[in-house]
Amino acid sequence: MAKLLYNRKDVYMKSYDPFNMSKPQSEFVKIRNGAYLFVPDFFDKAKSDYYFNDLIKNSEWRQEEILIFGKTVKFPRLTAWYGERPYAYSGITHEARKWTDTLLEIKNEVEIRTQSIFNSVLLNLYRNGNDSISWHADNEKILGDKPMIASVSFGATRRFQLRHNATKEKIQFELGHGSLLIMKGELQAYWQHQVPKTKKEVEARINLTFRTIT
Numbered sequence: 001m002a003k004l005l006y007n008r009k010d011v012y013m014k015s016y017d018p019f020n021m022s023k024p025q026s027e028f029v030k031i032r033n034g035a036y037l038f039v040p041d042f043f044d045k046a047k048s049d050y051y052f053n054d055l056i057k058n059s060e061w062r063q064e065e066i067l068i069f070g071k072t073v074k075f076p077r078l079t080a081w082y083g084e085r086p087y088a089y090s091g092i093t094h095e096a097r098k099w100t101d102t103l104l105e106i107k108n109e110v111e112i113r114t115q116s117i118f119n120s121v122l123l124n125l126y127r128n129g130n131d132s133i134s135w136h137a138d139n140e141k142i143l144g145d146k147p148m149i150a151s152v153s154f155g156a157t158r159r160f161q162l163r164h165n166a167t168k169e170k171i172q173f174e175l176g177h178g179s180l181l182i183m184k185g186e187l188q189a190y191w192q193h194q195v196p197k198t199k200k201e202v203e204a205r206i207n208l209t210f211r212t213i214t
């Protein structure tokens, strides 16, 4: 990105939390077919501000497109892929960029918390409320069986929803500045997730999902 277009005025937003999910947790919460751990203030505000500014400026953002019924449709968000191997995702092969110091620093903190090693990260930039990711599961074969996915968010708070494939139960989180959400177990096989568009005036948000490609 040539110029920094998505400056935010105020990064910290307290937001609506209908299921009161934003309480700090130190243990995984077991749900039907999976488990999650949500840590709203994993990184403090100063660190989160620093990471947001660094990542928005220095990541190799691109807007990818897919072919749907012969029409090219642009992704409603920007993405960047870092790690050790290329990764096929939504019909696209991401060429992996080399880890930056910032990404390695964040990865290290996440690895200590999860006691796991990750070899890839997908960055998503939601420029405003019109950007989104629709219902999907991170269940690609190369992620292995029962993958652990660690999701770190910086910038504007956006709603993240999980929906069980069979029962249609929903769990939702307000993923705020500096938060960490870990999903594990069979969750990706039985649940889908999304970040819906919002009509609210929201500034940019960056999300990083750390993954292990086998």
Ligand SMILES: O=C(O)CCC(=O)C(=O)O
Binding pocket: 122, 124, 133, 138, 151, 160, 175, 193, 195, 207, 209
């Ligand atoms: O932005 C988020 O919180 C989720 C991103 C996501 O689900 C993905 O990249 O697979």
Ligand SMILES: [Fe+2]
Binding pocket: 136, 137, 138, 193
């Ligand atoms: Fe995902």
